[in-house]
Amino acid sequence: MAVITIDGIRLNVENNRNVLDCALEAGVYIPHLCHHPALSELGSCRMCIVEVEGRDGVETSCTMKAKDGMVIHTKSERLTKLRTLAMELLLSAHPEDCSTCPVYGDCELQTLMQYIGASGGRVKMRSKGFKSDDRNPLFIHDMNRCILCGRCVRACDELRGVKVLRYNKKDMETYVGTIHDKLLADADCRFCGACAQVCPTGTIRDKVSFIGSGKTREDVMIPCKAACPAGTDVPRYV
Ligand code: FES
Missing domain, CATH: 3.10.20.740 (Ubiquitin-like (UB roll))
Structure with a gap:
């Protein structure tokens, strides 16, 4: 002590x-x-x-x-x-x-x-110039809002052990992405939501907003393992 x-x-x-x-x-x-x-x-x-x-x-x-x-x-x-x-x-x-x-x-x-x-x-404002990425199921990634706190990268690694998220560079800008900028599903993302849960800004956020709804992500998601022929446990919104 x-x-x-x-x-x-x-x-x-x-x-x-x-x-x-x-x-x-x-x-x-x-x-x-x-x-x-x-x-x-x-x-x-x-x-x-x-x-x-x-x-x-x-x-x-x-x-x-x-x-x-x-x-x-x-x-x-x-x-x-x-x-x-x-x-x-x-x-x-x-x-x-x-x-x-x-x-x-x-x-x-x-x-x-x-x-x-x-x-x-x-301090002079500048734009990072990223496009908001909504190509993935469940989440939107808007790297213009990212402050590089690294919570999502650590959560993906330390809480889930999947290490899908990492720091990438484009021109002079660092951003959080996947290897070779693959779509999350192609990069083996489990869509567990840990990254969105720990993000302190609107950078990684749910496509469905729970703010003010009284619901949580778990309330509106079901695992699709039983229905999915591939046996994936990727959750989906109901
Ligand atoms: Fe300590 Fe960010 S440096 S909380």
Whole structure:
């Protein structure tokens, strides 16, 4: 066990536990975006930065291991400025159409943007120029909305073990796709929905919207194994 202090609160935590989870469990909110409790840490969004007494600079709390005696601060003018800049950079290539976005009101990026009080205006906007891809059953992929948090790639690998999703490059842009940009079904996707469930934006989303319906994906899907001659367990919407 280790004793750490976060914003003046002394906590007994597991040695080497990530500091972000320790803080959240203790009721200390640290903004975060690429972190997901079911996935390994990537440390890409820089929202969860904190300061540690005795250390220069700032560090991402999702990748920081708790060590006995650590004194951590989650709020300061410097942290606010750096989080705002990190958010502005994320928004610089993100469409500015929140109010008409299909996941309006159900978007972690939008919620965090409002919490931090940042907008995309200060850093020049640019378009990634991807076409929204709706060729696949069940899901729409709109890589213009992607912030490369990597949750979908990690979920596909770590939760399902299928590794269908990966980082690809086109010109100078990195995007999430499949090997040789195959359709999901041709790339052995099981259509489990894990990628859509962990996506914090409207990048990978269900073709049928559940927002406000009171239904979940599981409510409206049936496995087709029994009916499918190929014996696939790819689920379908009823
Ligand atoms: Fe820690 Fe994204 S949540 S870097």
